[in-house]
Amino acid sequence: MKPSALQLGVAPPANRGIAILDFFLRLIAIVGTLASAIAMATTNQTLPFFSQFVRFRAKFNDLPSFTFFVVASSIVSAYLILSLAISILHIVKANAVNTRVLLLLLDTAAMCLLMAGSAAATAIVQLAHKGINKVNWFSICQQYNDFCKRVSGSLIGSYAGVVVLILLILLSGVALSRR
Amino acid sequence: MDSSHSTKESGDIPIPVTNPKSSKAAPPPVVAATTKKTAKHPLVSRWKRGLGIIDFILRICAIAAALAAATAMGTTSQQLPFFTQFFQFKADYNDLPAFTFFVIANAMAGAYLVLSLPFSIVCIVRPHILGARLMLLVFDTIAVPLVTAAASAAASIVYLAHNGNSDANWVAICRQFNDFCQRVSGAVVASFITALVFIVLVAVSAVALRRK
Numbered sequence: 001m002k003p004s005a006l007q008l009g010v011a012p013p014a015n016r017g018i019a020i021l022d023f024f025l026r027l028i029a030i031v032g033t034l035a036s037a038i039a040m041a042t043t044n045q046t047l048p049f050f051s052q053f054v055r056f057r058a059k060f061n062d063l064p065s066f067t068f069f070v071v072a073s074s075i076v077s078a079y080l081i082l083s084l085a086i087s088i089l090h091i092v093k094a095n096a097v098n099t100r101v102l103l104l105l106l107d108t109a110a111m112c113l114l115m116a117g118s119a120a121a122t123a124i125v126q127l128a129h130k131g132i133n134k135v136n137w138f139s140i141c142q143q144y145n146d147f148c149k150r151v152s153g154s155l156i157g158s159y160a161g162v163v164v165l166i167l168l169i170l171l172s173g174v175a176l177s178r179r
Numbered sequence: 180m181d182s183s184h185s186t187k188e189s190g191d192i193p194i195p196v197t198n199p200k201s202s203k204a205a206p207p208p209v210v211a212a213t214t215k216k217t218a219k220h221p222l223v224s225r226w227k228r229g230l231g232i233i234d235f236i237l238r239i240c241a242i243a244a245a246l247a248a249a250t251a252m253g254t255t256s257q258q259l260p261f262f263t264q265f266f267q268f269k270a271d272y273n274d275l276p277a278f279t280f281f282v283i284a285n286a287m288a289g290a291y292l293v294l295s296l297p298f299s300i301v302c303i304v305r306p307h308i309l310g311a312r313l314m315l316l317v318f319d320t321i322a323v324p325l326v327t328a329a330a331s332a333a334a335s336i337v338y339l340a341h342n343g344n345s346d347a348n349w350v351a352i353c354r355q356f357n358d359f360c361q362r363v364s365g366a367v368v369a370s371f372i373t374a375l376v377f378i379v380l381v382a383v384s385a386v387a388l389r390r391k
Contacts, residue, residue, distance in 0.1 A: 058346070062344070062346040062347070063344060063346075063347070064338065065335040065338070065339075068335075097389055101385050101386060101389065104381075104385045105381075105382055105385065108320070108323065108378055108381050108382070109378070111323070111324060112323055112324070112327050112374065112378060115323075115324040115327045115328050115331070116327050116328075116330075116331040117331075118328070119327065119328035119329070119330075119331040119332040119335075120331045120332060120334065120335035121335075122328075122332060123277040123331075123332035123333075123335045123336050124335060124339075126276060126277070127277075127336070127339075127349075128347070130276075132274060132275060134270075134274050135270070135274070135350075135352050136350055137347075137349045137350075138348065140347050140348075162324055166320055166321065166324065169320050169381075170316075170317060170320060172385075173313060173316045173317070173320075173384075173385065173388060174313070176385065176388045176389055177309045177312070177313050177388045
């Protein structure tokens, strides 16, 4: 019988290319999630008028969904930076199977967390833009214009991070099945 | 062991044959062929089949959870027994776009799960086919963020409905619409369970993809 690559103990050459692509995609995801976390965390808009009882300042702290988004994005970007090490290991040793499965599982958990944070923030941003008049929740974006624009922009980076994480999971799956 | 027994198939148990060639015509090759195939991969097929059965059972649980979430959210409608001239005291899931997205996303996830049951059965019956397993992995990976997004967007609106937000002047509406809030919160919990089951399905597919 023709000896397969597995029996010879050598990985198929495409696995190394997949590992290099994995490394570069991870770098892109780090940039996206880190940028969105920083952009959301540095929001601070104060309106130029004030009264004695009401405070006219908007920060990300004021809405718990945005706090969750900043925390989730930071955790995922820290995980992605740490997983660069495993990615380099896969470039060097291209026939490692167990670490690839572990990386796939951790990537799935990270993508889930990032998507949860982004979706919660998106729901609040949509509410802030449009409001729901039926339950007396009015839109705040007409007053806090800069705040709204910055928050909406930071969501783009985190959705890009989610898409890149999905690609990373699919790449790991393809690399696992090529033997 | 026996000089009269021909050892053409290697997985055979040597059976002492006293009669000449007429007695070992048809039966031994058939037995030898099947024992050779399972003798080479007995443990691999068995655990892959086990993983396939776990996958199938989890898929059925996820169908129940996703459809329960979609119907619980989609059939909410509470009307308060008083009204004024300008304000309408009726709460529907249609009023909140996050809830509309929730119903659509969970219904899509339930439909996908029902359609993926045949592929799961194929993976149980023929565990060495990698194409079906890889396809399940791809589509499950797309379904995880969809269901997670729907669940967490609805959860953030439900949190706001329970607690309100004084900085944005958003009043908590759950004190008035109590039934609506309870039902909607239950639907969100069911959807989070669906997302968790999807993650376990991705893990099962990843482990089962390894060729040994």
